[in-house]
Structures are given as structure tokens and as C-alpha cells.
Amino acid sequence: MSLANPKPLLLIADDELLNILLLERVFSNDYRVLTAANGPAALEIIAREPVDCALIDIMMPGLTGLQVLEKIRETPETADLPVILVSALSDRQDVVRGLKMGANDYVTKPFELEVLSARVQTQLKLKQLQDQRKQVIEELRSAQEMKDRLLRIASHDLKSPLANISMIKYLLRETVADNSQAQELLDILDTTTDHMLNVVRDFLETAAIQSGEVDLQLTHMPLDEVVLEVCDQYQLITERKNISLELGELNGYIVGDRARISQVLDNLVSNALKYSPPGSTVYIWTETRGSFVRVCVADQGPGIAPEERPRLFTEFGRTSNRPTGGESSTGLGLWIVKHLVTLHGGQVGVDSAPGGGSIFWIELPLAEDSFQTHEMALSS
Template identity: 30%
Template sequence: MMPVAESPKKTLLIVDDAPENLDVMKSLLNADFNVKAAVNGRVALKIASQQRPDLILLDVVMPEMDGYEVCRQLKADPTTRDIPVIFLTALDGVNDETKGLELGAVDYISKPLTPAILMARINTHLALDEGRRKLAAQNHELMEAARMREDVERIMHHDLKGPLSSIVSIPNVLRSIGSLNERQLNYVQMLEDSGWKMLNMIDLSLVLLKIEYGTYQPDLRDTALIPLLQQVIREQQQAFQRKDLNLLLEMPGIPVGYTLQTESLLLQNLFTNLLKNACEAAPAGSDVLIKLMPTDKGLQLVFENPGEVPRSIRSRFFDKFVTEGKKHGTGLGTYSARLIADVLLIKLALDTSQPGKTRLLLALEK
């Protein structure tokens, strides 16, 4: 069996202008730590910057440069700012302790020192510093993984969009040849529409990834709301034709030319996800209501379907991967809707106040 390697000793820097105090501290700590000593602030700063101890025990009252100034300079230097500092001093006033902590010290111990308390404080702050550094390293690894994931996504999107762009160009070539009958022209149009839809889906997936990371800035432009909503309704009516649903659009008093400052692709996907969710939950042969109503600040859009969201998931309805009762449900549609609503500054809410119904509410403010 190979021997287990012992962890290297932590290094402490003791700063005190009284040599006798340094001797006492060294004798107390030498068995458990590598101990370095400095008799003034100038020497302490030099040792700290060149050898970086794991913790500094710092006297306050010293000539030329007191402990407060030493601490201030330690925290101002990027190479030493993260070293934990514990003040050791005969000054025990509340203002003295407050000043030390405000300068960035992690603890303040009054003299005369009790060895057991001193050791406990040192070990506690060394453990906390070790945990902080491990957490910082993990956060760095997560950020690197996120950047790598985004790079992979970009490469995949680039590789997919190339062939799709070629496919989308084929319908125009076929039309230019001529001699296509009406049925064939319809198939060509379906091919072109599907190609563009897939290209938009690829673009949208990268956008959603950026939204998750908080790096996406929407491109807001005047967008005609009603035609976009009507297109979404037509697409979902076709997609759920087998369920014989009746998708009803009500917009009393709303002009057809009503516009919003928004990003049309994101808004369309938001509407699609919410209406698809309503259609999936609605019983076959039932009505799904899409209603636009004026408010003081703009419009409220309501997607309403028969049936109730299970109580067990209502509080988590817009969370990732939350779904229940849907054979092929992933829980990503409503999660994506929430991400998009947030980035477009649209308030999205679930309303289950009416028995037997589920309503999804969007506040579309001007």
C-alpha cells in the first residue's frame, strides 16, 4: 500500500513590532504551521507580495505604519487582497474593531490571547478561505464549460444552416423551370416554408442559449401584432387538426394595424409555445380561446383552454423540465416562453382561478 501524502502545512505571517510577542506566537504555532514573521508593516507587505502566506496575524499598534494601514495596502493590491487578515491587538473598543473589519479583516482578537481560541479562529478562517477558493475555481470551470457549450452550438448551427440554405433555394429553381401543376407548386411551397422554419428554429435555439446565459440583447422593431398572432393560430390549427379543436380569436376594439416594439421571431415563438401548450392540454373537440383586450398600458393577451393545470406543478409551471400528464411533454415549451417573455419585458402569468380552465396571461405594454 502506498503511503497517503500529508497535506502541506499552511503558511502564517505574524506582524508585530515587539520581538518577544513574535517569539511567543512562533512557539505556539510552529508545530502546526509554517510561520513567517515581520517586525513592521513595510517588511510585512514585502513578504506578503513575494511569498503569499495563507493567513496574516496583524498587530494594530506599530510605529511608522500601523496595522490598519498595512491592511488597507494589502487589500488594495490584487496579489494580496484575498489573503485573510486577523487583527491581534490590545485595542478592544467597538470603533477599533469596526474599523478593522471595514478595512477587510476577517476577524479581530483582543490581547491577551487565549491559545485555544486563537487556534480555533485561525483554523476556521483557513477553512473558509479554502472553501472560497474552491468555489471560485468551480465557478471558473462552469463559465468555461458554458463558453465551450456556446462555441459547440455555434459550430453546429453553422454546419446545419449551410445545407438548409441550399434546400431553401431549390424551390425557386423548380419554379423557374415551369410546367409544374398546382399540386406540385403547393409541395414546392411547403418545402420552402419548412426550410425557412427550420432555419428560424436553428437561429432561435442559439438565441435561447444566450438568453439563458444572460448575454442576449433583443433587436426591437415595430412589429404588426395581429398578422403575427393570426399566423401562429393557423399553424397550430393545422398542427392539432387531429384533435378537431376550435381556435377562436377575439380582439374587440383592437385595430388590425396595432404594432409593438419587439423582436418578431421571439414574439412568434412565445405565442407558439403558449398556444401549443393550450392545445395539448385541451380535450379533443373543445374550444381554445385567444383573446386580446385593451389595458391602461397596452394590451393583455389571454390563451385559455378547458382543463386545469395539476396542483402539484402550478408553482413551478414555468420552470425547466416541469410537465405532468403529457405523453411526449418535455417541460421546455413553457420554460422557453418564460425566458423569451423576460427578455422582451413581457409579464407572463398562469391563472388557475377559474375552475375547469387554464389561462396564460401576457401583458403587452407599449
């Protein structure tokens, strides 16, 4: 429907002049009407004009109404155009074919004008609703793209200043090595910049996952190496919080993106340490379960209340538990874990630990099954 002319545009395609004149007279008061005496002329008008509904006679010479309908449905720009077929009472089989090909409705000759008018109005109302729905979807898509673009720009612009701050604080530590008060302030700065870097990383990762831009670089790797590398990064934090980080049996070879698997394990270990009280233990081990290997991270924190478990692994999902060392959280870590593990053909979960606490786990396909499972995950 044109914004300049609020009347819907109706196309009448029929090779019989009397039918065209009759239908023009019926619809000209409420609609703008264009007419075509054959199939090619009808397709030319549809390609040129913003037609809102088409009445097409089945039995036209040269290009039949069914052939016109087929070309309309094959063209992306007109695929949703409401088409009402016009047929004689003897054209029942053609009507059935037309409906299967995507015709919206049909009328028979001789015309019942009130019925015909009502059917045209119905198709136009349905098209109006569909157009409104498309507009809303497009506006939401544009808003999402704008949000993602601004998020990337803002996050990227924050990374460089934060990197500069980190370098400056490193140099300052040497300069004020004998000043305990300055060292305490730098410790606070350490915590703040680390938090900001985590926020930037999480938001960038979220934008990449939502836009489907996560590209996995698959390699063959032993899990014990990846776990040890991740745990080495938390030596200072475990000492500061007086938490013991213990490793059990670590077995299993997988095929995956080493950086992404490290990110997953880093999130799980960080989460366990964040909610563990001083003097407690975080324990990590693996279990072989058929063609999968499960990596478990157990803590001795407060555990997860049953009614709060559905919030886990959701975007911005938080529980009532609070970090024991004043750490902050974006609520995105476990959501990122779930999506990265799913991309590897695995799954995630959480169990209650005996004696209190939680066991967060991920399951990944063992190396011999990893490639096949990964392909299935990408295609689902």
C-alpha cells in the same frame, strides 16, 4: 496553501522583534512563517507569496496595521485573505474599526498562546472551506460555459444540413408530384425536419437566455398585426388537424422587440394547437388591464391538472398531457415565453377555461409605460 508544501503559510507583521521571535517559535512547527517589521514589507510579502493567514499588529510606525488591512481588502487578489489584528488592551477603538473594515478576528497583548493558536487554526479552516467552495463554483462555471459552447456549435452545425434537407424536399415534391406514396414520405420528412428545426431553435434560444445574450430591439407596434402574422403561419396545421383558429377583439399598442413578441405568441399558439383535439377551437383575444394589455390564447384541450401547474413555464417542464397529432416537444417553449415576456417587463400565467381547456396569457405594458417598465425589468 502550496501544493508542493502542505503547511499553511502564515505572515507575522510586527515592529517589535521580541513579539516576532515569540510567535515564530509558537507557529514554526505547524506552519511556514514569514515575518515583516513594518506595513510596506507586509504588503510586499502578501503581493508576492500565497499567504494563507496574516497576523498584523495595529500599532506599527509608518503604515499602521489598519492601513495595511485597508489595502489588503481593496486588492481583489487578497480581499479574502484571513487577517487577525494584534492589539494592546488600550486599542479597543482601533479593534472595532478594524473589524468594521473587514478583519476576521483579533487578539490582545500579552498573548494567550493557546487562544491565539486556536484562532489561527479556525481562520485557516474557514479559508480552506472558502477555497474549496470557490473551486467548486469555478468548476461548475467552466462546465456550464463548455456546455453552452458545445450546444451552440452543435445547434449551429445542425441548422445548415436541415436547411438543405428542406430545400431538397421542396424540389422533390415537384419531381414526384404524381406519386402519392412519395408525397406521404415527404410529409413525414416535413414533420421530422420541422421538429428538428424547433429543437435547434429552442436550444439556441435557451443558451442565449441563460448567458444573458438576448438583445431586444424595441419598436412601437400594434398587437393585432403581430397576432395576425403569427396566426397566418398556422393555416395548414389548423386544416390538417381540423381545428378552428378564431380571433376576438385585438387592441393595444406596445413597445417591444417584434421578433421576440412574435416568438412568444408563436409558442403559445403552437402549444394550444398541439394539445387541442380535432374539431375544437383555439380562440385568441386581448384585454386591457390598467397600464397593461393581456393577450389570451384559449384552447379546448384536456386542461392542466392543479398539481401539474407548477411545472409550467419551467425549463424542460412537461405535464401528463400528450399532443393530439403526434407532435413532439422539447419542454422549453413556455420557459422561453416566460423569460422573453419578463425581459419586456411583463408576466405570464394560465387559467382554466370555462367548459374545459386552458387559457394561457401574457401581460405586457402598454406603449406609454413600456420603456419605463422595460428598464425596470433589465435592472431587476
